Amino acid sequence: MTAVVAVSAVAALVLTACGSSSKKSASPSSSVTPGGSASSASSATPASSGGGTTGFNAGVDKVFNPSTQKGGTVTMANAGDWDSLDPADMYYAYEWDLVRLYGRSLLAFKSAPGAEGAKLVPDLATALGVATDNAKTWTYHIRPGVKFEDGTVITSKDVKYAVERSLDKDVFPDGPTYFNDNLDLQGYTSPYKDTDPAKLGLKAIETPDDSTIVFHLKTSFSDFDYFAMLPATVPVPAAKDTGSKYKEHVVSSGPYMFATNDLGKEFTLVRNPNYDASTDPDTGRTSLPDKYVVDLNVNAADIDNRLLSGDLDVDVTGNGLGAAAQGKVLADAKLKANSDSALIPRTWFSVINPDVAPLDNIACRKAVEYAVDKVGYQRAYGGATGGDIATGLLPPVIPGFQKMDQYEAAAMPNGDVAKAKDQLKACGQPNGFSTNISYRVERPKEKAVAEEMQQSLAQVGIKLTIKPYPQGDYFKLYAGKPDFAKANGLGIMVYGWGADWPDGYGFLDQIVDSRTIRAAGNTNLGIKIPAVDAMLDKALQTTDIAAREKIWGQIDAAVMANASVLPGIWAKGLLYRPPNLTNMFVNDGFGMYDYTTLGTTKK
């Protein structure tokens, strides 16, 4: 027994040493779009305008090494493992990126560089959704002639069945709950408990014919097209569904299908003979390689080494290089030319808690906003490689982003002591005050933020006491529990947030809507602005895309004007692309390389 305990202890040490991070977590501290783990001390200046198709950032906003050459094998590795390969049971950006190789959801992010990549285009559907009944009913038509890997034609019923099964969180606990939360379920729980002989008893989805599918929602939701992009809409043939075992052989509807699938170890994808590119005119998939090999549970440091040596093509999680490899790449001009520093839909920020006196006074909050050294915040995340100094909450890759600088984060990045002192006078605390700052103890970058803030705020007399809490319970028991935060005087709470997809709703809803605040387990740590709530509602009823996107920018401005969010940085990941890869670019929809377009010159 001692020996076994020792083994476990050693294993735990290894985990710490390798810096593996737990993927599974009920707490939102691990958000969908990864990227937090990718930064180290360095000072790379990203090329702002890169001409040509080679060099640093050649895969950002443009295609690196464009090619139409087919063939070859692309090898990928994952330091961990998929939630599940089942489209109903996945919640990581890289999983949603790669699932498009073997599945076609109703809509998809366009495979294109730059802002185009954050746009939805029809995939299995013929067009974007048609909203009726004040955006409570959404209708899509299925493209004719799209087939499963066995040659069966895909119908709207296969999509309905797929969404139905994704509702069963007992069997598929990992996927998002957007359909559970928004469809008018009328008590429906799962096709596995469905008395309908065809297992299509859900009334919230109608399939009047084989090519039409109609979704009925509980309330208006103008962003529903993003739900139609979710992997849960990838069709599943009911006859082949084996529930939690379906991940062993997902029936492909995309350009590739599973050749082998050794769960937890490796899977390979080969061309699906029943995929017809002519049925796929909008997504931009190029399907260049003949084969994809994906290794699982590979040592993270070894992944970086293999990437740099050319033995491996892609780190599939899109987390970016680890600290050691980052240093190596940024110091070597040749290696750096093969890397991209991509903005991802994530902001590292802190909440200035309006529940804790004297921060209940907006002027006191503004004093903090002005006084903080934003360069210090950025330094805590590894300098420019970690991200850009944020001037607002909404990351720039999200459509609707509006540039602003309410507290001179860009104009005076080291902080404006004079203005901070003015605000302190206005809030009746001319000599400053004392409060606490919380962060997640397992995250050295957040610790560095707390220390940087402690220093810069001391200049204006604001004394911070640093309070670390374990990240597993950060939201359930500490910062995310309003009673606790208030009782313990957590005036500033450090954290960060990534969007499920690059969209205002996907990013903002869970962190600024005051009505989401519960007794515990919150990710909105205290932003309570009635005008913001009203704008969120208005956005969800606005079907005009441009008008809706404008609202996201307005919400951002309102949140910043309230001074309850101290934006830190807009996160970036340093991605490496070995020179043998072709047709590479960062897809803004996922904040990582697009896996449906890349090719290789290696045979």
Place this chain on the structure above:
Amino acid sequence: MLAYIARRLFVAVLLLLVITAVAFSIFFLVPRLAGASADDLASRYVGKSAGAAQIHETAVHLGLTDPIYVQYGRFIKGVFVGSTYDTGPSVERCPAPCLGYSFINQTPVWPDLVSRIPVTLSLAAGGALLWLVGGVAVGVLSALKRGTVFDRTAMGIALAGVSLPIFFTGLLALSVFSYSLGWTAPGGSYTGLFSNPIRWAYDLLLPWVTLAFLYAAAYARLTRSGMLETMNEDYIRTARAKGLPERTVVIKHGLRASMTPILTIFGLDLGLLLGGAVLTETTYSLPGIGQYAVIGLTNNDLPKVLGVTILGAAFIIVANLVVDLLYAVVDPRVRTR
């Protein structure tokens, strides 16, 4: 002898039962005693947007709401007669020894372990052969050439071997031999012995050497000190006086007498390794038992960890049994008693 083996086996089974009870308590009882509810435990196994109702459903689904003795009874029953699990559309049978059912992957643990045993076995067997032969040979030579340059160099290298952790030497070796020189296979390579024996050996060469480097050191030092002591015994002098060739004196009389402690350590080390060469498998991304344990720990997937714990304990117990039996072969004093 047979009665002895039977008695030892019986004790081994009892010991295993105790180990399962202790391990099970650590994972499932201690958190409850510390105040965690079934829902708290279940909240680790749901997606990030799960509400309280869904978490509770998961707790029920995973059987965490049952009293702890019911959960343990179910586990033990699974080990002996197998159990069933719900995949959604159907109920699947998990035949004995069903060592639980992963909370994360929703797959039975035993088949996963079985598919990973060959990797760990290959790694442990190759590594053990290398370190045993290498370590003992170096130890004997060092003892015979005590104080020479060879002795000092060998013991110096041995000290380095014991001191350097495998996640360092492993990554360094990969970087030099696989990525710079291209002599050995890259990390994550593994080919089954029966599908291609040459490829199997090629893929595992670097892990074997790294592992052996770590262990051989201890064996070399142990053998050396054992040999030094033995070679000063009176009977060695007698053997020499009888005119036996030096080779016979060293191997038959000297080495054999120093083997007992080596064998003891070897049994323990091998048993431990078979239970999962955690560091080596993680460093080289080998899909063995050790990697499985790490995956289980990272994801809080307790049934996986429990499965590896029990398998590891079983290996250690069996290895010890084998060592005890081998004593009789090596040391005539044990046989006569």
